[in-house]
Amino acid sequence: xxxxxxPKTKVDWFLTVLRVLALGVVTVGLLAFIAQQxxxxxxFARLINPDATGLTVxxxxxxxxxxxxxxxxxxxxxxxxxxxxxxxxxxxxxxxxVFMVGAMTGMITSNKLDDAGLWESNFxxxxxxxxxxxxxxxxxxxxxxxxxxxxxxxxxPRLIPLITSIGISFFIQNTSVVLLGPTSKAYPDMPDxxxxxxxxxxxxxxxxxxxxxxxxxxxxxxxxxxxxxxGKAMRAVAEDxxxxxxxxxxxxxxxxxxxAVGGAMAGVAGILWGVLFRSVIHYTGFLPGIKAFSSAxxxxxxxxxxxxxxxxxxxxxxxxxxxLILEPLGVSGVSQLRDAVAFAMLIGVLxxxxxxxxxxxxxxxxxx
Amino acid sequence: MFGTRKTSRFxxxxxxxxxxxxxxxxxxxxGDDEDSAAPEAGTETTAPATTVAPEEMGEEVLVMEHLGxxxxxxxxxxxxxxxxxxxxNAITGDVAFFGLPIExxxxxxxxxxxxxxxxxxxxxxxxxxxxxxxxxxxAAQIIVADEDVVGVIGTSCSGAATAAAPLITDAGMVLIxxxxxxxxxxxxxxxxxxxxxxxxxxxxxxxDLFQGRVMAEFVFNELGITTAxxxxxxxxxxxxxxxxxxxxxxxxxxxxxxxxxxxxxxxDMVPVLTEIAAGSPGALFFPIFQPAGDFIAEQAPxxxxxxxxxxxxxxxxxxxxxxxxxxxxxxxxxxxxxxxxQNVNASxxxxxxxxLAAYESEYGEGPAAPFWAHGYDATTMLLDAITAASYVxxxxxxxxxRQGVRQYLDNVRNYQGLIGVIGCDDFGxxxxxxxxxxxxxxxxxxxxxxxxxxxxxxxx
Numbered sequence: 001x002x003x004x005x006x007p008k009t010k011v012d013w014f015l016t017v018l019r020v021l022a023l024g025v026v027t028v029g030l031l032a033f034i035a036q037q038x039x040x041x042x043x044f045a046r047l048i049n050p051d052a053t054g055l056t057v058x059x060x061x062x063x064x065x066x067x068x069x070x071x072x073x074x075x076x077x078x079x080x081x082x083x084x085x086x087x088x089x090x091x092x093x094x095x096x097x098v099f100m101v102g103a104m105t106g107m108i109t110s111n112k113l114d115d116a117g118l119w120e121s122n123f124x125x126x127x128x129x130x131x132x133x134x135x136x137x138x139x140x141x142x143x144x145x146x147x148x149x150x151x152x153x154x155x156x157p158r159l160i161p162l163i164t165s166i167g168i169s170f171f172i173q174n175t176s177v178v179l180l181g182p183t184s185k186a187y188p189d190m191p192d193x194x195x196x197x198x199x200x201x202x203x204x205x206x207x208x209x210x211x212x213x214x215x216x217x218x219x220x221x222x223x224x225x226x227x228x229x230x231g232k233a234m235r236a237v238a239e240d241x242x243x244x245x246x247x248x249x250x251x252x253x254x255x256x257x258x259x260a261v262g263g264a265m266a267g268v269a270g271i272l273w274g275v276l277f278r279s280v281i282h283y284t285g286f287l288p289g290i291k292a293f294s295s296a297x298x299x300x301x302x303x304x305x306x307x308x309x310x311x312x313x314x315x316x317x318x319x320x321x322x323x324l325i326l327e328p329l330g331v332s333g334v335s336q337l338r339d340a341v342a343f344a345m346l347i348g349v350l351x352x353x354x355x356x357x358x359x360x361x362x363x364x365x366x367x368x
Numbered sequence: 369m370f371g372t373r374k375t376s377r378f379x380x381x382x383x384x385x386x387x388x389x390x391x392x393x394x395x396x397x398x399g400d401d402e403d404s405a406a407p408e409a410g411t412e413t414t415a416p417a418t419t420v421a422p423e424e425m426g427e428e429v430l431v432m433e434h435l436g437x438x439x440x441x442x443x444x445x446x447x448x449x450x451x452x453x454x455x456x457n458a459i460t461g462d463v464a465f466f467g468l469p470i471e472x473x474x475x476x477x478x479x480x481x482x483x484x485x486x487x488x489x490x491x492x493x494x495x496x497x498x499x500x501x502x503x504x505x506x507a508a509q510i511i512v513a514d515e516d517v518v519g520v521i522g523t524s525c526s527g528a529a530t531a532a533a534p535l536i537t538d539a540g541m542v543l544i545x546x547x548x549x550x551x552x553x554x555x556x557x558x559x560x561x562x563x564x565x566x567x568x569x570x571x572x573x574x575x576d577l578f579q580g581r582v583m584a585e586f587v588f589n590e591l592g593i594t595t596a597x598x599x600x601x602x603x604x605x606x607x608x609x610x611x612x613x614x615x616x617x618x619x620x621x622x623x624x625x626x627x628x629x630x631x632x633x634x635x636d637m638v639p640v641l642t643e644i645a646a647g648s649p650g651a652l653f654f655p656i657f658q659p660a661g662d663f664i665a666e667q668a669p670x671x672x673x674x675x676x677x678x679x680x681x682x683x684x685x686x687x688x689x690x691x692x693x694x695x696x697x698x699x700x701x702x703x704x705x706x707x708x709x710q711n712v713n714a715s716x717x718x719x720x721x722x723x724l725a726a727y728e729s730e731y732g733e734g735p736a737a738p739f740w741a742h743g744y745d746a747t748t749m750l751l752d753a754i755t756a757a758s759y760v761x762x763x764x765x766x767x768x769x770r771q772g773v774r775q776y777l778d779n780v781r782n783y784q785g786l787i788g789v790i791g792c793d794d795f796g797x798x799x800x801x802x803x804x805x806x807x808x809x810x811x812x813x814x815x816x817x818x819x820x821x822x823x824x825x826x827x828x
């Protein structure tokens with residue numbers, strides 16, 4: 001590893017300069033932020049950004065929590081990208097659309113429950129119900145997608161299913177426009193006890209709920225993959241499809257299960273999206289999908305724990321990055337740059353650690 | 369063997385397709401003939417009744433009497449054909465509520481106006497500006513490809529006009545908007561043209577400098593708030609309006625604590641709101657659209673430092689679906705003065721009540737956003753301009769002088785429209801500029817809040 005860092009060619013030199021620059025910008029920004037937090041009139045902070053204002057503790061906490069809750073959602077979606085990549089070695093770009101289908105399902109179901117009066121009277125039960133329905137619908141979507149679009153291409157070069165997945169993505173988006181119309185649709189109001197700021201650190205209940213549900217889903221998935229026979233089969237297929245087949249693992253069925261589990265995770269994420277933002281539109285899956293994919297890459301694609309950590313990292317970066325790094329540097333209109341920050345973080349991580357924060361592929365861990 | 373069989377089958381399929389395509393072409397050509405025959409019959413029966421004034425003019429003076437020097441070319445409308453104008457508005461997506469009433473107002477205005485020198489007026493199929501730069505450009509290219517088009521009513525969104533106006537005006541056509549309000553499209557009201565101004569562009573909607581100023585006066589003088597911030601979404605309309613507000617607020621002596629931007633697709637507004645909260649503003653103005661506006665209203669109360677901040681928005685969010693959100697209660701909205709009262713359009717003799725009745729019976733619902741009146745007046749102004757700049761030639765064709773259309777519009781003064789008295793300045797601003805601020809009292813009754821005017825101002 002150390003050898004890789006010693007510049008040899010011109011490209012290496014260029015990359016080294018880029019790495020130093022990226023780290024330099026982040027360091028100076030963070031230092032300036034710390035300086036302005038110590039005192040707004042700190043000469044160092046003033047030098048870099050004359051209009052520095054600084055954040056209160058409550059504001060900073062708000063940013064972090066918002067980043068974590070958004071990141072937990074990215075992580076859940078990223079699991080689907082990561083698992084499919086681990087097993088089939090291609091990126092299923094339509095996975096973001098499965099997430100959108102989950103959010104849409106939740107919107108329809110929750111509004112029906114609201115009409116029936118159950119949403120308010122039994123919120124927890126209703127929430128559980130829409131999570132289950134959304135997981136089922138998303139699982140079904142992912143499985144059908146695999147059967148119709150990817151299984152016939154199993155033996156084709158990897159680029160072919162990749163392009164197919166982009167086609168599927170457009171297909172699902174446009175189907176949503178045809179079925180549900182092109183305008184954004186709202187979830188019913190969340191109950192007051194949930195949206196009100198909790199006394200616990202003054203964090204909004206919805207965000208605590210999102211983080212807890214995401215953690216539970218992640219725990220369930222980890223148990224499934226590491227502790228059950230199905231999980232063992234998935235890991236075996238990821239390691240080597242042919243050998244796994246020879247050892248008596250039903251490869252096709254295992255791949256279907258991978259899609260099903262990934263879809264179910266996207267279904268949970270879809271509901272969390274609805275709980276957080278209460279609004280869904282046919283392109284809802286696009287940007288979160290791309291960011292979740294970035295999360296999977298940041299964490300090391302094929303690595304489940306890495307995907308979740310990558311999601312939290314991207315979520316935190318886009319939430320706090322503009323105000324922690326860019327604003328102290330005197331950049332104007334920083335909030336518009338949040339997507340740029342998220343993707344710059346992806347590039348930054350890949351520059352420093354090309355296989356992601358936790359290393360690629362599930363199988364690497366198992367070998368150890 | 370297998371290969372050839374496949375090929376021959378393909379050939380048969382191809383031939384069938386070609387034959388079908390030819391059939392379709394022939395059929396559609398027949399359809400066209402029927403379509404164009406219909407107006408001809410109509411022309412003969414209704415012409416004398418509806419175009420009294422032009423007919424008189426045609427008999428008394430030489431047929432060549434009309435506005436314009438021909439420098440931008442002439443459109444010849446042959447007997448039996450219709451004068452072509454177009455509608456280019458946001459008719460799909462989240463902002464359809466805003467553009468659709470404008471498109472419909474064009475349809476109704478054409479129907480009310482009747483013929484021009486005995487020629488029908490045809491709007492064609494309503495085009496979509498998609499409320500975006502790209503959408504405006506794509507639609508404008510379709511429009512300018514048809515050399516028979518004289519003028520266009522549109523766009524709804526300033527962002528679309530930024531791309532569409534240069535294309536359409538370069539082609540010699542005029543673009544009259546009932547919805548654009550960005551100062552960049554006309555002028556700063558002090559004699560300096562905006563960066564996106566092009567000659568041949570006019571609008572009946574107000575210049576946002578009026579709107580920003582009225583909102584700032586309201587906040588500073590009426591609410592007594594001395595610190596304010598603004599958020600836009602990068603669109604020329606929202607950016608221009610947010611800037612107009614903060615400039616006017618600072619000019620009144622207020623303190624502008626923040627000016628930031630979001631992306632239209634953003635959902636998590638906590639970072640931008642935290643950035644704004646760092647300056648602890650007493651009021652926050654976000655003249656943006658849905659869905660981004662929903663997220664700001666919902667998430668603002670949860671951000672530390674914004675608990676007591678008064679939320680303000682503009683006409684882009686002043687619609688019943690936004691007001692139905694419980695979190696928008698207590699907000700103030702600026703927008704065009706929609707108290708049209710007994711105003712009567714001088715060209716058609718219709719009042720706002722007549723229009724609304726016709727709209728309701730035609731479309732089964734009321735208009736969702738207030739710019740229908742501006743679209744109606746824009747259309748009648750365009751038709752008046754075409755009437756003044758055209759004449760019937762000896763072979764019975766209608767000759768429309770493109771330069772004359774502009775000459776007429778340049779000189780519009782004291783024209784009575786539904787929105788009030790209309791007069792065009794040197795940079796195409798024709799609107800009355802009257803702005804009202806409404807207070808949103810209850811999300812249970814959005815309709816009532818739409819008319820709950822608490823302040824008004826602006827205008828020339």
